[in-house]
Amino acid sequence: MNKKRTTLKDIANVLSISTAAVSKALNDDARISVKTKKAVKQVAKELNYQPNHLASALRKGKSNLVGVIVPRTNSSFFSSVVENMEEVLNKAGYNIIITQSNESFEKECKNIDALLYTQVDGIIASMANETVDLSYYEKIKSYGIPLILFDRGENDLNVDYVGIDDYKSSHMIVDHLVSQGCKRIAHIGGYRRTRIFNNRIRGYIDAIKKHDLPHDDELLIESSLTLEDGRQQIEKLLALKNRPDAVYVASDYAALGSLQVLKEKGIKVPEEIKLVGFGNEPFTSLVTPSITSINQHSEQIGKLAAETFLGYLERDVVVQSLNKIILDSELIVRSSSE
Amino acid sequence: MNKKRTTLKDIANVLSISTAAVSKALNDDARISVKTKKAVKQVAKELNYQPNHLASALRKGKSNLVGVIVPRTNSSFFSSVVENMEEVLNKAGYNIIITQSNESFEKECKNIDALLYTQVDGIIASMANETVDLSYYEKIKSYGIPLILFDRGENDLNVDYVGIDDYKSSHMIVDHLVSQGCKRIAHIGGYRRTRIFNNRIRGYIDAIKKHDLPHDDELLIESSLTLEDGRQQIEKLLALKNRPDAVYVASDYAALGSLQVLKEKGIKVPEEIKLVGFGNEPFTSLVTPSITSINQHSEQIGKLAAETFLGYLERDVVVQSLNKIILDSELIVRSSSE
DNA sequence: TATATTTGTTTAATCGATTAACCAAAAGTA
DNA sequence: TACTTTTGGTTAATCGATTAAACAAATATA
Numbered sequence: 250m251n252k253k254r255t256t257l258k259d260i261a262n263v264l265s266i267s268t269a270a271v272s273k274a275l276n277d278d279a280r281i282s283v284k285t286k287k288a289v290k291q292v293a294k295e296l297n298y299q300p301n302h303l304a305s306a307l308r309k310g311k312s313n314l315v316g317v318i319v320p321r322t323n324s325s326f327f328s329s330v331v332e333n334m335e336e337v338l339n340k341a342g343y344n345i346i347i348t349q350s351n352e353s354f355e356k357e358c359k360n361i362d363a364l365l366y367t368q369v370d371g372i373i374a375s376m377a378n379e380t381v382d383l384s385y386y387e388k389i390k391s392y393g394i395p396l397i398l399f400d401r402g403e404n405d406l407n408v409d410y411v412g413i414d415d416y417k418s419s420h421m422i423v424d425h426l427v428s429q430g431c432k433r434i435a436h437i438g439g440y441r442r443t444r445i446f447n448n449r450i451r452g453y454i455d456a457i458k459k460h461d462l463p464h465d466d467e468l469l470i471e472s473s474l475t476l477e478d479g480r481q482q483i484e485k486l487l488a489l490k491n492r493p494d495a496v497y498v499a500s501d502y503a504a505l506g507s508l509q510v511l512k513e514k515g516i517k518v519p520e521e522i523k524l525v526g527f528g529n530e531p532f533t534s535l536v537t538p539s540i541t542s543i544n545q546h547s548e549q550i551g552k553l554a555a556e557t558f559l560g561y562l563e564r565d566v567v568v569q570s571l572n573k574i575i576l577d578s579e580l581i582v583r584s585s586s587e
Numbered sequence: 588m589n590k591k592r593t594t595l596k597d598i599a600n601v602l603s604i605s606t607a608a609v610s611k612a613l614n615d616d617a618r619i620s621v622k623t624k625k626a627v628k629q630v631a632k633e634l635n636y637q638p639n640h641l642a643s644a645l646r647k648g649k650s651n652l653v654g655v656i657v658p659r660t661n662s663s664f665f666s667s668v669v670e671n672m673e674e675v676l677n678k679a680g681y682n683i684i685i686t687q688s689n690e691s692f693e694k695e696c697k698n699i700d701a702l703l704y705t706q707v708d709g710i711i712a713s714m715a716n717e718t719v720d721l722s723y724y725e726k727i728k729s730y731g732i733p734l735i736l737f738d739r740g741e742n743d744l745n746v747d748y749v750g751i752d753d754y755k756s757s758h759m760i761v762d763h764l765v766s767q768g769c770k771r772i773a774h775i776g777g778y779r780r781t782r783i784f785n786n787r788i789r790g791y792i793d794a795i796k797k798h799d800l801p802h803d804d805e806l807l808i809e810s811s812l813t814l815e816d817g818r819q820q821i822e823k824l825l826a827l828k829n830r831p832d833a834v835y836v837a838s839d840y841a842a843l844g845s846l847q848v849l850k851e852k853g854i855k856v857p858e859e860i861k862l863v864g865f866g867n868e869p870f871t872s873l874v875t876p877s878i879t880s881i882n883q884h885s886e887q888i889g890k891l892a893a894e895t896f897l898g899y900l901e902r903d904v905v906v907q908s909l910n911k912i913i914l915d916s917e918l919i920v921r922s923s924s925e
Numbered sequence: 926t927a928t929a930t931t932t933g934t935t936t937a938a939t940c941g942a943t944t945a946a947c948c949a950a951a952a953g954t955a
Numbered sequence: 956t957a958c959t960t961t962t963g964g965t966t967a968a969t970c971g972a973t974t975a976a977a978c979a980a981a982t983a984t985a
Contacts, residue, residue, distance in 0.1 A: 254730070256941055267965050272943060280963060302704045303645040304941035307970050312641065314705065321666065322685070328661030332689070344701045347660070347685040351670070363682045366640045367652065392592070505873055512875070532870045535843060537850070594971055605935050610973060618933060642971035645940050 255296040263292050275300075306368065315345045315558060316364030318374035320352045320401070325531050326547050327375065330399065333551030334373060341559050343370070354379040361385045365392055371558045376401040378443055378473065395561040395569065399554045400545070401445060407571045411554045413578040415445045418543050419452025419497070420459075421580045422525050425541070426495045427460050429587055431523055435468040435493035437482045437503055446471075449499050449527070468493055472503070479506025487514065494522060495586070501526040501533050504540055508585070524585040538584035546576050593634040601630050613638075644706065653683045653896060654702030656712035658690045658739070663869050664885050665713065668737065671889025672711060679897050681708070692717040699723045703730055709896045714739040716781055716811065733899040733907065737892045738883070740782060745909045749892045751883050751916040753783045757790025757835070758797075759918045760863050760881065764833045765798050767925055769861055773806040773831035775820045775841055784809075787837050787865070806831055810841070817844025825852070832860060833924070839864040839871050842878055846923070862923040876922035884914050 257268040257275075264271070266285065274281045274289035281289075292298075306312040315338055319327040335345050346364060350357035357377045362385075364372055371394050374386075378401070386406050389396045395409075402410040419436075426434050436453045439446030450469065457464045467489055472478040479498060483506070486493055498504035504526030511518050518524050518538055526533055526542040533540040553574050561567055595606040595613075602609070604623065612619045612627035619627075630636075644650040653676055657665040673683050684702060688695035695715045700723075702710055709732050712724075716739070724744050727734045733747075740748040757774075764772050774791045777784030788807065795802045805827055810816040817836060821844070824831055836842035842864030849856050856862050856876055864871055864880040871878040891912050899905055 257943095258941080268942075269944075269966080270964060272941095273964085276943085282963060285963080299703065301645070301706065301941050303641050303650065303706050304970090305943070307639070307641040307645055307972095308941080308943045310970070322660035322669070323663050323666030325661055328659065328687075331660070332687070339697070344705065349666075349670070359677070365637065367682065368639065368641050509873070532873060535847070535870060535874060537875045595973095596971080606972075607936080607974075608934055610971095611934090614973085620933060623933080639971050642940090643973070645942095646971080646973045648940070 254301070255293075255298040256301065257298075259296055260289060260292050260298060263296070264288055312368045312370055313343050314367060314369045315343050315555075316360075316367070316369040316372040316374075317345050317347045318357060318360050318364070318372065319347070319349055320375060320377050321349050322347060324528075326400075326528055326545060329547035330375075330551035330554070333548045334555040335551075337552050337555035337559070341562075343559075350377040352377045352379060354382065358385045361389060365389065369394065371395040371397070371561065373397045373399065373554050373558060375399050376403060376443075378439065381442060390569065393567050395558055395567050397554050397557050399550050401443065402573075403444060404571060408569045409554075409557045409572045409574075411550050411557065411574045411576075412445065413543075413545050413550075413576045415448035416452035416455075418527070418578040418580075419449045420456040421578070422497050422527075422543065423453060423456035423460065425580055425582065426497065426523060426525065426586065427462070429495075429519075429523060431495035433463060433465075433468065433491065433493040434495045434497060435470070435486050436497045436499070437470050437472060437474070437479065437486075437507065438499045439474050440471050446474075446499055453497060465491075474498075474500035474503040476502045476506040479503030479508075480510050481506075483507035483510045487511075487516070492522070495525070496522060497525045497527075499527050501528040501530040501540065501542055504542070505532065505536065508536065508538075508540065519584065519586050523587075526585075529581055533581075534583065541583045541586040542581050544579040544581050546578065549576055592639070593631075593636040594639065595636075597634055598627060598630050598636060601634070602626055650706045650708055651681050652705060652707045653681050653893075654698075654705070654707040654710040654712075655683050655685045656695060656698050656702070656710065657685070657687055658713060658715050659687050660685060662866075664738075664866055664883060667885035668713075668889040668892070671886045672893040673889075675890050675893035675897070679900075681897075688715040690715045690717060692720065696723045699727060703727065707732065709733040709735070709899065711735045711737065711892050711896060713737050714741060714781075716777065719780060728907065731905050733896055733905050735892050735895050737888050738783065742782065742909060746907045747892075747895045747910045747912075749888050749895065749912045749914075750783065751881075751888075751914045753786035753916075754790035754793075756865070756881050756916045756918075757787045758794045759916070760835050760865075761791060761794035761798065763879070763918055763920065764835065764861055764863065764924065765800070767833075767857075767861060769833035771801060771803075771806065771829065771831045772833045772835060773808070773824050774835045774837070775808050775810060775812070775817065775824075775845065776837045777812050778809050784812075784837055791835060803829075812836075812838035812841040814840045814844040817841030817846075818848050819844075821845035821848045825854070830860070833862070834860060835863045835865075837865050839866040839868040839878065839880055842880070843870065843874065846874065846876075846878065857922065857924050861925075864923075867919055871919075872921065879921045879924040880919050882917040882919050884916065887914055 257271045261268045261271045271289050274286045322328055348360040372389050397409045399411040438450045441447040470482045472482050526540045529542040529544040533542045595609045598609045599606045609627050612624045660666055686698040710727050735747045737749040776788045779785040808820045810820050864878045867880040867882040871880045
């Protein structure tokens with residue numbers, strides 16, 4: 250019942266030729282006659298031959314698999330990035346293995362091990378927020394396979410990186426809020442140890458200074474940026490003697506949490522407080538009021554990361570260096586800030 | 588630079604024993620002395636040995652990989668299912684390969700081929716809405732590896748299935764709406780060719796009859812259930828001479844689309860029209876008004892699907908049959924319907 | 926002491942595809 | 956004709972781990 254799969258040998262037997270000839274015929278080797286090729290392909294089709302990937306990968310030392318690690322797939326940004334990566338890689342004959350870290354360092358390490366174990370030819374990853382210890386990423390490098398980071402990267406790893414200009418994005422947001430007449434702009438950011446959040450914070454601070462606005466310590470908060478964080482941190486800002494008139498939240502999820510609290514307390518957005526998120530998650534346009542946010546060009550990021558990986562294929566020794574591709578972001582203005 | 592990976596042979600050379608002994612030592616074979624085992628493990632650690640999965644998988648005829656196909660990862664339902672599957676499978680020594688069909692039949696076929704090519708030991712899938720032709724799924728079965736379907740299944744395939752009781756869920760929704768005083772309940776459903784949507788439609792119709800309410804053809808609409816569909820179909824319902832006082836939408840995304848239109852038109856929800864979605868996506872609790880929906884127990888579905896797969900490991904011949912695990916769903920009542 | 930059993934390991938085959946090296950026959954060339 | 960080149964393959968090794976079968980040495984048993 251559980252019929253054995255067809256192998257090269259089966260085809261070879263039918264035609265009374267060697268398996269080598271069959272292999273070459275299927276791979277369109279120049280040294281095989283057109284006649285033989287035709288016959289081989291014909292029999293292969295008849296016997297429903299499917300190459301055994303494990304065998305060829307073992308022999309060739311190449312699996313044609315690329316591992317992808319994302320904090321979570323359940324986010325339109327990451328899912329769009331992955332989709333676009335897949336498209337590019339599929340075209341080049343690669344399949345991808347998606348894993349999610351759920352923002353957990355431990356899970357991320359397990360994923361890395363699982364991917365290396367599966368003998369992927371490269372890894373494209375966006376780091377978990379928790380991750381500080383880079384040893385597992387160093388391990389990838391020590392395997393001699395390309396490692397490409399996107400969105401959540403780390404300079405110290407000295408590998409390729411694709412992402413947007415977070416520093417500049419903060420400027421765009423602050424500039425916009427100032428143009429809307431805001432004078433006291435708060436920032437609910439991520440933790441500085443994560444590069445992208447640090448850049449957003451630096452951008453925020455510099456932009457505030459640029460506009461000669463108060464750079465008040467109490468207006469800058471670091472958090473994990475979950476929805477719940479957004480709720481808690483806005484409460485802190487609302488409790489201030491001198492409330493802000495605008496809040497720039499470094500994640501749409503947290504921004505949504507903040508919006509919920511503002512609505513619950515009957516504070517009018519954008520009239521009393523203007524709100525800006527980050528990431529352009531679909532719900533930002535769906536909630537009331539819709540939330541102004543930053544579009545990170547997930548399609549571009551996915552494609553560029555995949556192409557960066559493919560760029561390594563031509564070289565036979567992988568030597569990586571810090572090589573950043575920084576894309577411009579786009580401010581999508583919605584009701585929450587105008 | 589690109590250092591060769593350590594193999595069994597390297598360890599064997601260091602200790603001047605055979606690779607067979609090394610292999611057995613690492614696998615804790617009873618015939619290897621404790622002394623040798625210790626020495627082997629010691630050297631393996633020193634040389635940072637990592638087994639080559641391709642080689643062992645090829646030899647054992649087992650990859651310890653499970654393929655997962657979902658319509659999209661960018662949905663809390665599917666992402667939660669996958670997460671829970673992964674947890675169960677990881678514990679059993681399996682890794683998963685996630686692929687998404689984007690609701691496209693063509694992409695789904697490609698994914699199936701890619702997974703079979705990677706020599707996965709089994710496939711757990713939720714079918715794309717488009718999929719009618721089952722030949723690619725039959726192909727999986729013909730490979731003799733277990734196929735488990737969840738959420739979007741198909742009786743004709745005669746394989747295991749894990750999902751909720753859609754028929755009963757419709758009854759719960761209609762019962763609830765009736766208890767809120769609704770007299771004209773419309774249903775924006777999926778296409779009947781998809782089993783789950785057909786069941787929801789049947790449930791809707793039977794529940795309507797049960798309550799002696801008008802079962803009006805114009806109140807039942809089939810669509811693709813995207814957000815955009817939700818917008819278009821509600822327009823149709825609003826254009827009716829005799830408008831419904833409640834709309835049960837078979838997907839949260841479409842429900843959201845409908846809600847947007849209702850709000851745009853200034854129609855009060857739930858006062859003028861009550862609205863119920865399906866799937867309990869996170870945004871249902873985030874939008875205003877929050878949307879009543881059905882929780883599908885993604886955690887349970889993920890775990891049970893994974894366990895069903897693991898159940899096949901003990902048997903050496905895979906013989907599958909239609910074996911359904913149907914879970915009860917849960918109605919989460921929110922502002923849009925009360 | 927002679928034989929049987931156990932212990933611990935080695936040898937060699939194997940999984941299936943690829944490929945370097947080799948070779949015979951056909952065709953080309955001087 | 957004699958030698959070279961081209962064509963179209965074949966042979967055999969290889970990727971790395973596993974495992975059936977063989978085997979030597981140590982130990983037990985009669």
